[in-house]
Amino acid sequence: MKKSMTTMRTERLDRPEAAVTPSPVKAELPAEGLVGVEKPNKAMKADAVPTSKPVDKARNLRGVSAKDGTTKAKIERAALHLFAEHGVDGVSTKQIAAAAGISEGAIYRHFSGKEELARSMMLAIHGRLTEMILAADKAHQALDDKIKFIVTHYCRIADEDWDLFQYHILHLHHFPRLSDTPLDSPMGAAAALLEKAMARDEIEPVDASILAAMSLGVVLQAAQAKVFGYITGPLSARTDLFTRRVLAVLQVK
Numbered sequence: 001m002k003k004s005m006t007t008m009r010t011e012r013l014d015r016p017e018a019a020v021t022p023s024p025v026k027a028e029l030p031a032e033g034l035v036g037v038e039k040p041n042k043a044m045k046a047d048a049v050p051t052s053k054p055v056d057k058a059r060n061l062r063g064v065s066a067k068d069g070t071t072k073a074k075i076e077r078a079a080l081h082l083f084a085e086h087g088v089d090g091v092s093t094k095q096i097a098a099a100a101g102i103s104e105g106a107i108y109r110h111f112s113g114k115e116e117l118a119r120s121m122m123l124a125i126h127g128r129l130t131e132m133i134l135a136a137d138k139a140h141q142a143l144d145d146k147i148k149f150i151v152t153h154y155c156r157i158a159d160e161d162w163d164l165f166q167y168h169i170l171h172l173h174h175f176p177r178l179s180d181t182p183l184d185s186p187m188g189a190a191a192a193l194l195e196k197a198m199a200r201d202e203i204e205p206v207d208a209s210i211l212a213a214m215s216l217g218v219v220l221q222a223a224q225a226k227v228f229g230y231i232t233g234p235l236s237a238r239t240d241l242f243t244r245r246v247l248a249v250l251q252v253k
């Protein structure tokens with residue numbers, strides 16, 4: 001990994017009572033994690049007019065890794081909406097440009113192509129989730145406090161940019177090798193945190209990766225259920241429920 005994850009600002013994360021306010025996700029940390037289940041999407045014809053759901057202008061100007069309001073931000077947000085509806089393979093750069101209201105050539109001034117654009121947005125959300133788990137491990141001593149921190153901020157990250165989190169849920173399988181090392185991912189960071197808890201005899205010594213997958217799945221599977229319409233409303237409204245269930249999975253001593 002080329003970029004340190006220790007630069008994350010934790011002040012905002014340490015205030016769970018703070019209101020959820022949209023902010024750009026900016027990170028370059030690769031990761032692996034939940035294998036997403038893609039919505040059944042039909043590929044768009046090459047000359048089709050993009051049919052992403054109408055959104056307000058401010059939302060269209062919000063960047064993922066780019067500064068809000070820039071051409072790069074418009075490209076990212078247009079791609080995010082189209083990928084959610086049609087899948088990465090079902091959308092062309094021509095269609096992304098049309099949705100962003102720019103020329104197709106403008107995309108290539110910021111990205112080498114659609115694949116780099118799609119990958120950079122996945123890296124952004126995974127970098128932020130990984131940093132958050134590492135911050136939880138650093139900020140707290142007791143495992144139950146770490147878990148509460150992680151659940152609270154996983155939900156907050158999802159709620160403040162649901163389009164991006166939905167993209168993460170549905171399309172991670174498109175990028176099977178994002179990580180430089182196992183630690184450079186939400187799954188790897190969570191497994192490392194649990195290995196420390198096992199060494200302190202806070203939980204039973206078992207396969208840390210399996211336990212991390214089970215624990216993260218409490219929130220991620222609920223998020224996937226929200227994508228498919230089985231549940232509604234912000235995930236943050238259910239943090240207490242998720243926290244209790246994760247602690248039950250871990251069987252904290």
